[in-house]
Amino acid sequence: MIIDRIDILHLKNPFLHPFETSFTRFVERDVLIIKVFSEGLVGYGECKAFYGPLYNPEDNGTCFHIIKNIIAPVILHQEIRDPADYMKKISFIRGNRLAIAAVENALWEIHAQREGKSLKTLLGGTQNEVKVGVSLGIEPTVTALLGKIEKYLAEGYHRTKIKIKPGWDIEVLREIRRHYPDITLTVDANSDYTLADIDLFRAMDEFNLQYIEQPLAEDDIIDHAVLQKAIKTPICLDESIVSYDMARHAIELGSCKVINIKSSRCGGLCESVRIHDLCMQHNIPIWVGGMTETGIGRVQNISFASLPNFTLLAHDIAASNRYFKDDITIPHVNITDRCTLIVPDETNGVKYEVDEQAMERMLVGREVIK
Numbered sequence: 001m002i003i004d005r006i007d008i009l010h011l012k013n014p015f016l017h018p019f020e021t022s023f024t025r026f027v028e029r030d031v032l033i034i035k036v037f038s039e040g041l042v043g044y045g046e047c048k049a050f051y052g053p054l055y056n057p058e059d060n061g062t063c064f065h066i067i068k069n070i071i072a073p074v075i076l077h078q079e080i081r082d083p084a085d086y087m088k089k090i091s092f093i094r095g096n097r098l099a100i101a102a103v104e105n106a107l108w109e110i111h112a113q114r115e116g117k118s119l120k121t122l123l124g125g126t127q128n129e130v131k132v133g134v135s136l137g138i139e140p141t142v143t144a145l146l147g148k149i150e151k152y153l154a155e156g157y158h159r160t161k162i163k164i165k166p167g168w169d170i171e172v173l174r175e176i177r178r179h180y181p182d183i184t185l186t187v188d189a190n191s192d193y194t195l196a197d198i199d200l201f202r203a204m205d206e207f208n209l210q211y212i213e214q215p216l217a218e219d220d221i222i223d224h225a226v227l228q229k230a231i232k233t234p235i236c237l238d239e240s241i242v243s244y245d246m247a248r249h250a251i252e253l254g255s256c257k258v259i260n261i262k263s264s265r266c267g268g269l270c271e272s273v274r275i276h277d278l279c280m281q282h283n284i285p286i287w288v289g290g291m292t293e294t295g296i297g298r299v300q301n302i303s304f305a306s307l308p309n310f311t312l313l314a315h316d317i318a319a320s321n322r323y324f325k326d327d328i329t330i331p332h333v334n335i336t337d338r339c340t341l342i343v344p345d346e347t348n349g350v351k352y353e354v355d356e357q358a359m360e361r362m363l364v365g366r367e368v369i370k
Contacts, residue, residue: 001110003075006103007035008067010060010365013294015323020137021163021190024054029292029323032060033359034067036106038080043109044354046297047102048264055190055291056218056239056265058098064367066099072369075103083107087270097242097267104268105300118303118346123273125306128348129340133159133314134322135188135290138168142175149180156339158314159210161186166193170200173207184314188213191239195223201231210313211236211258221246224255234258238289242266244274251282258313262289263304264297272304280309290316295329299344299352302333306343317341328358 013029020026032047047067053059071090080086083104090100112119119125134157139145149160160180164172164187176185186209193200193215201215211234216223218239228235234257241247241259243266250256259279263272279286288305291297301317304310319341320332327333329352335341344350 001038005037006369008367009033011362034102043106045102045106048291049098063099066096101264101268120303120306126308127306130305131158131314135161159184186210189215191218205232214238221250221255225253247275260289285312287313288315295327
């Protein structure tokens with residue numbers, strides 16, 4: 001495929017409700033959409049960075065720079081055989097994985113159109129539908145959080161995850177378990193603790209959590225290994241897993257018993273499939289993490305979640321209306337009455353189209369690179 005043009009679209013989509021984590025409170029999804037043109041075909045990729053370097057070192061500003069000034073000159077008007085070929089061509093770039101993945105995802109869409117196959121088929125997916133869990137932010141009160149939990153349990157979500165931070169942890173868990181002793185429950189610390197909190201995590205063993213997600217530093221696997229040996233509850237690594245090699249090192253060190261794969265955080269689907277295969281070899285349960293994506297990134301997550309090792313745990317993908325009133329796919333992503341998502345596939349007729357009019361409504365900036 002010859003890359004003819006790349007558009008970088010800057011959108012802002014308000015959240016239905018503010019979403020608070022240990023590091024910030026979001027009121028809108030500030031997002032870059034990458035639109036790649038190639039020989040009459042168009043592919044879309046979503047850059048999953050935020051407006052600041054809050055989740056990892058990248059933000060929308062750095063990603064815009066890398067895509068426009070570093071990636072585009074390498075691939076524009078050049079022949080790219082497939083996404084793997086693209087990854088070879090830009091392998092000189094260190095880090096900047098969210099930017100790399102945004103373009104790679106768009107190329108996967110073009111590759112699927114050229115091959116006449118679904119993304120699920122090209123990735124090696126085997127599942128027709130995937131289970132959905134709910135991720136709940138930090139609320140003003142425990143009572144408000146309990147109300148949210150009740151709402152989403154009634155809708156059938158397969159796993160309840162709550163965000164925690166120092167001062168919003170043990171007592172919150174105790175109150176949740178008092179009301180809901182048997183639900184599948186996990187917590188996400190977003191790297192807000194240290195080994196000095198080891199007794200707190202030992203105390204969490206009593207709450208029968210499915211896992212504790214990323215309790216320690218975002219770039220750590222050493223201290224996590226110490227913590228995992230000290231507690232019974234499985235640790236799930238998220239921010240620490242940025243590549244196949246980091247996943248391999250974490251497994252070898254015993255830093256975790258579960259891994260959350262966010263394909264953008266790992267530089268794209270090519271690398272993420274490798275991590276999936278590695279975890280499958282080592283019997284490490286995995287699930288697909290979400291980053292409050294718009295519909296473009298959400299649909300691509302569904303296809304990735306269809307791979308064969310994504311069977312045990314529920315995913316952070318969810319329906320569009322969990323976060324947004326409006327979205328940029330037709331149809332919007334919706335869950336079934338089984339609280340699952342149907343995987344788009346050439347054999348089942350499920351297909352999503354990009355809603356260009358919706359993107360225009362949300363547009364705050366556009367860069368055209370020819």
